[in-house]
Amino acid sequence: MSLNLLTEEQNEALQEIANIGMGRAGRSIAGVFDEFVELSVPRVREAGLDRLPAAVADLIPDETLTAVRQGFFGRVRGEAIVVFGITGCRDLAGLMGYGSALEDCEEDELLLDVSNVIVSACLGGIAEQLNADVCFSAPSVLASHVPPAGLFDRTSAAPADTGALIVEVNFRLERHSFACSLLMMLPADSMGAIRRALDDFLANF
């Protein structure tokens, strides 16, 4: 579904910005985890909210997913969602300063911590390219161990025709069995701001 939220030129600019931003993010995360991070080339898509579960199911083949959401605001407002497969990020417990035997609430906290690192590095990277400051709200668990279709159950209050610009990136660590996907979602009413920011970026070339 194409909602034509961005012009082709703006779309390319966002793709480019995301690409550079992820390079920076990859270096920051590698610094934190002390390990090489594999990042996919970010993909920019437009999708209606109703198509999100299907889009997420494409990204991670696992049957049960866990997702963390985190709001970001500044010049552009939106929400980032980090989606984990069935193993979550238990393998990163040691790297993040947790003991080896994780209790349930600790597992949630670990998810929130890891998501926060990924979201702040990636969005920080993009914001830097746009010369904008970005702030973050506290992350929270969106859904825990649910099938892909259930990820957005609690967001059904949003109007179905809410369009979103999705920037998706996949992560993989070299020495740990860990993978997740990051979705940056910009609501339709934030489009004016992102278009202006992209136009400013394009004007600098």
Add this chain to the structure above:
Amino acid sequence: MERFEPDMTAGQRLIDMVDVGVFAVDRALCVRSWNAFMVAHSGLGRQAAIGRSIFDLFSDLPRGWLEKKFERVFALGAPSFTSWEQRPWLFRIPHNRPITGGVDCMQQDTRFIPLKDEHGEAVLVLVCVFDVTDAALLHRRLAETVSALEAERSEQQTLIARLAEAQEQLIQSEKLAAIGQLAAGVAHEINNPVGFVMSNFGALERYIERAFALIAAYDRQLDQLPPAVQADMAQMKADIDYDFMADDARSLVAESRDGLERVKRIVSDLRDFSRVGETEWQWASLHNCLDSTLNVVMNEIKYKAQVVKDYGDLPQIECMPFQLNQVFLNLLVNAAHAIDGQGAITLRTRLEGDSVVVQFSDTGCGMPPEVVKRIFDPFFTTKPVGKGTGLGLSVTHSIVGRHRGSIAVDSTPGQGTTFTLRLPLRQTSA
């Protein structure tokens, strides 16, 4: 609390006034600023706090974990968070509900915000401690209410399920009652014609025997008749195949009698099943009942099984002996039928408290669980069509029920089956 400090900047005063714990730490995690909220709630004055490691100020901090967290904030230059939902508190600080709270210390959300220098390097981390005790308490109370409601709901669902089950049972027992009435009616209707057919048949049997005897007597006098007549008679006998007929008539009669006996047995099973019959309580010895029943069925058993009697010392019990005979008969016949080839049937009797226990164990083929589940159902049978009515164990069950006893079955396919009968010593509650 410390007094107003005149050398504070406007920004510092503002930070002092907010109702949030705010303090800054450097890379060594030593405190560099400490706002009034922290002074008031932690009980540590600025002089006491500033310059000291947070691990000295709060001895129960999770050190390794928190050091990593600060490291990430410095390295990424991005904020980090904790939430009361996962970690009710990080800094042990008393809360504002010492009387009405019921939690041991301030429930808190925290934020770790990097403070950057002109090169964009994070040099300090500002720690903000939000007091969320009230919200957390409310949330927990709500969660408790929700879980209580959910428990109640699941209980209701269990009750609904039980109700449905009870209704199912009711329908089942109504069905059984209807079958019982039907069976009683059918039994009654069949019983009369079978009765007179049997008695007529007895007479008919005698008449046939006498007729054949008469013909035999004639035959002995046959040589006294003229040769032509003798030839005629021989011809006639050959024409009707007299020798075969005489032989076959006797076996037809025997088979028919057997069939009638079977009808009579089925009718009497049906009558028992529908509780028509003798219901007189007597004091009787179970061993006598067992022995007399064994005598009746020995013909069916003796070629297949050796009967082992393991009788205990039993007093007489109050029972309906004729009905119990029926029970023993059913169990013994079933045991014999279960045995393929040669086996053993063990009868074990014991006195246990206020009841007697009678066990029938066979070394037969046993039953799979799905059969065991249904054996007491009326009309359920594993025997070929015409061999069993499917009423034997159902009758057994209802007779045992009338005696306020119980019957249990334990079966292993390929190894055998044990029926355990438990009957009370006396029926009258007085």
